[in-house]
Amino acid sequence: MLSLSLASLRHQSRQYLAPGLAVVLGIAFIAATLVLTGTMSSSIRQAVAGQYEPYQSVVVAEATDTEIPSGVADQVAAVKGVTAVDPVRTGAGLLRTATGESYAMITTESAITSHPVLEGRAPRAPTEIALSRTVAAGSQLEVGDTVPVTAASGESAEPVRATVVGIVDVADDPRYGGGTPAVFATPEGVTGFTGAKGWEEIAVVAATDEAATTAAIRSALETKGADVTVLTATEHADNTVTEFTGGTDFLAVFFLAFAVIALFVSAIVIANTFAILLARRARETAMLRAVGATRGQVIRSALAESLVVGVVFSVMGVLVGIAMAWGLTRAGASLAGDALPDLVFTVPVRAVIVPLVVGVVVVLVAALRPVVRSSRVAPLAALRPDAAITGRSRGGRLRIALGLVLIAAGAAALVLSGSLPSVAVGVVGGLVSFTGVIMAGSVLVPWAARAVGLFAARPFGPAGRLAIDNAVRNPARAAATASALLVGVTLVTMTAVGAATTRTALTDFINAQYPVDVVVAGTSIPDATAAAIRSTEGVAATTTLTGSSVSASWGASSARPMLTAVSDGLRDVVRDPAAMPTVPDGTVVVSDEAAGSAGIHTGDEVILQGPDGRTRVRAQVEGGFDTGWLVTAATLAEVDRQPATTALFARVADGADATATLDGVTELAAGIDEGQVGGAAPVRAANMQALDIALAVVLALLAISVVIAVVGIANTLSLSVIERTRESALLRALGLTRGQLRAMLAIEAVLLSLVGVVLGTALGVAYGLAGVRSLFGEHMTVSPTLPWGQLTAVALVAIIAGLLASVLPARRAARVSPAQALAVE
Structure with a gap:
């Protein structure tokens, strides 16, 4: 029977090309995904292992959002056997350059595993910094330039002018993967720029092995009551790899989900192919049964054919997948630049074994039902000239009935998922109903x-x-x-x-x-600037808001808010007019946030005192808008007859490039006193x-x-x-x-x-x-x-x-x- 199966394969090989192509595509998808994730994981592991190879132990904070007290480094250095400590201090900073304000992670450069210096040298003074190549290119800074640096968290009140003394290569360090902007400084410099005072981690070099060093440091710090965790360098490297490869694992699951869909479709094609081929060979099968072949032999012969088909095309799929992964790795390495560590192309064993096994199993499972069904036809019935494997079996009717039940149950779950709402119920409902559709x-x-x-x-x-x-x-x-x-x-x-x-x-x-696409705010916006913004490409409409800083008092409380007058064209600019409150004369509408901080309530009588007079109004607290205190132009004129233009609202034209429009407005607003530009356009566009x-x-x-x-x-x-x-x-x-x-x-x-x-x-x-x-x-x-x-x-x-x-x-x-x-x- 084996020789008969092989002869049948040779005779009908062309008819297996289409299902074979389906298998190749699905298996190549799986193999390429596993090879790419294996390459990423291997490259990250190699890079991390290199970073921590000189160390025996690493001290980290107990909680991820806390720092190690600065004195712990001295305590670790005093432990017997420790020859050097390499503490790392990190903070978030903002660099104000000619290209704008850019975020950067400011950290200390290791004295032991320092990055290659491309230009200049490493920082030595508290006001010196070295930039990664990504930051240097993005901010257009060179060695010798100075740049104001402030803390991203606002902890450093005044900008500190830093001098760029070096440019370093961080391409092989996975901590700065994805193009993370990195700036290096001395420990004192990181504190001065960002306000960070503690350590992120303390790497330890010792004369003893990892286990002994870690145990000694742990024992010493426990007696001091330090809230830290002490790990061996290998343990810390493994944890770091796990942290960095979390995104890679997610991508693997994401792509493998689509590979499963492709294989499911392939299985349908394969099952259909075997059903048709076996129906054509019904008379041949009957003849074999008539001359003594058992039903089991017929089934095994047909499954042997499917096994060969599965093995051959799965091997081809694995080879195609590996080739695809190699091409994508090369392309990714050339396009990513410093955003990824050097990629070492790796073909893990699982990237070969798993697709092969999956491919063979999918083909065998897809062929099983047609094979078993064809073997049930009686020899004499199949030898009739009009023989065909048709008809609906009792099992088929049950399957149809079950399918209809699943469709109804799944539809009910889908309706319920929207009412609850519940993602889990929706997913189950979708899977159940679609399974029912396939079955029926x-x-x-x-x-x-x-x-x-x-x-x-x-x-x-x-x-x-x-x-x-x-x-x-x-x-x-x-x-x-x-x-x-x-x-x-x-x-x-x-x-x-x-x-x-x-x-x-x-x-x-x-x-x-x-509701506002672009908001320009400042102490006073000149008319010429407002006109220029109105003419900016991509701006559909604008309106200006006048305001005045006044004194407000109600009951025993008082405040000095910025009073803003609502303009006539405001509703033409906002995206959702219903989001803007209606402001009648004799009323001050206060946002709920401003009212909460000031302690004002709806119905309070408020006395407004400005440079040109005073007036009494009623407070009305409303939510849904950010501008603190709103009045009509007539009410504002009673306290200030010449208010300054303090804000400009602009609407971006539908279909326009919101980012380019915002850049144009930002450039025009650069000369405004205390000017700020924001709004919803960039959020919506992103x-x-x-x-x-x-x-x-x-x-x-x-x-x-x-x-x-x-x-x-x-x-x-x-x-x-x-x-x-x-x-x-x-x-x-x-x-x-x-x-x-x-x-x-x-x-x-x-x-x-x-x-x-x-x-x-x-x-x-x-x-x-x-x-x-x-x-x-x-x-x-x-x-x-x-x-x-x-x-x-x-x-x-x-x-x-x-x-x-x-x-x-x-x-x-x-x-x-x-x-x-x-x-x-």
Whole structure:
């Protein structure tokens, strides 16, 4: 039987190319992911091990958000056997350069494992700093330049002018991976720049081994009552690697999830292929049974074929994945520069073993059901000329009934997830309902095919009617073929709808919380500056707000707030007019934050005293806006007849580059006294950009599943053409032209694609909306948003792909002459 299996593989090798390609794509995905994560982990581990190789022990703070007291370093140095201590002090600072204010992590440079100096030297004085190459390039600073430095936390009141004395290379240090801006200074310098006084960690060099050194330091510090943890250098390096590779592990899980989806679609294609091939070989199988082969031998022979297919194509997938990972590693290394440590290409054993095992198991499991089903046909029944493995078994009816139950239960869970809201319930509901759709596919797909065919295929006459009959003749096969595309379309649609609905909800939320795109504030904004901002490219509308610093008193309390007059054009500028309060004459509207700090309440009578008079108003406390005290222009004129222009609100035009617009406004506002520029535009732009990037990445990953599904459609048609050779010849003999035969197969492919599109779009829309409601329904209003352009593009791509998938099978079928095909036994 083994020789028979190998002979069958040689004879039908071309018919395994399509499912083999599906396996190669899925396995290459897994192998590339594991190789890339292995390369990252190995490179980080090597870099970290190099950083801590000279040390025996490391002292760290007990809690991650605390510092080690400065005196602990001296206590560690006094421990017997310790020859040197290398304490690290770190703080967050801001560098004010010609390119703007930039954040940097300011830390001490190690005296033992210092970074290579590219230019200049290491800092020696408290006002000297060395920059990483990333910071030097981004801030346009060179050796010899001076730059004001302040604490990012505000602990250092006055800027300290620092002199750049060196530029260092941190490319091999994973602590500064991802392009983290690093600035190095002396311990006193870090304290002066950032206010940090303690140590982040203390590395120890000793004459004794790791265990003895660590035990001695731990014992000494316990007697002093220090709230620290003492680790061996190896333990600390392992902890550091775990911390740095956490993001890598997340990415591995993220990409492997899409690999599982691709393999699931591959399994559908493989199962369909084996079902068709074994149905064609029904008479051959019956003959083997008639001459003495047992059912077990037939099953083992067919599984041996699937095993060979799984091994061969899984090996190819692993090789393709390794090659992809190597190319991505090289490209990543050249593009990332200092953002990543030197990448050492590594192929872990698991990156070879896991994909191989997964590939073989997927193929065997996918082939098992068709193989077992084909072995159940009685020899005499299979030897009949019209023998075929068709019909619906009792198990099939039970599966359909269970599928319908799962659909109902999953739909109920999806509705419930939006009401609670609960992400867990939504995920379970989606998985349960989709499993039900797949299980009940042999009922849903033929029904949908006939329904869609009434509109899409009937107009094409006999070819259209024959295509409908062929598409639903074998419900299980039609369901398997459409289900492969259904998975891809559902996930693509769900992602697109989810992203569009999230974009709408997030935009509405930002508009309500931060209704002004750009806010320019200062002591006094000149009219010329306001006019220039109004003419800036990307600015749709502006309005200025006048204000005056006045004295306010109510009851026994008093304050000196900045009184701001509401302008007539304010509602034309804000994104959400409802977020701005209505301000009547004789009233001062106070934001809830300002009212809380001042102790003022709605209804309090407030006396406002300004340079030109005084007036009495009633306080009204409201939330939803940031400007502290609002009055009408008439009320402000009663206390100050010539108020200064203290703020300018601008609205960014729809479709304009918010970042570029903000940069232009910031440049114009540089000359304003105590000028500040902010607003919601950059926040909104950053959120939308992140959402677009995430959408593009997910759609690109899901495209692999769609490609596999299209391969499955082409494979099913090709095998069906071979299976229906005599039928096609009879139709030709009865008058069907070659063009009509091609049209019939093309319509059949498009019909199956349309079924996948219709069902997938319906499911994807439902899943996308339910997902957004369960994620954000508790925090913001979720309004359904359908990206019609993207949905139309998905449908067109699927239909065109189905049409293209029919070209070669139709061409092959049309070439065979009726007489030749009818002579086939």
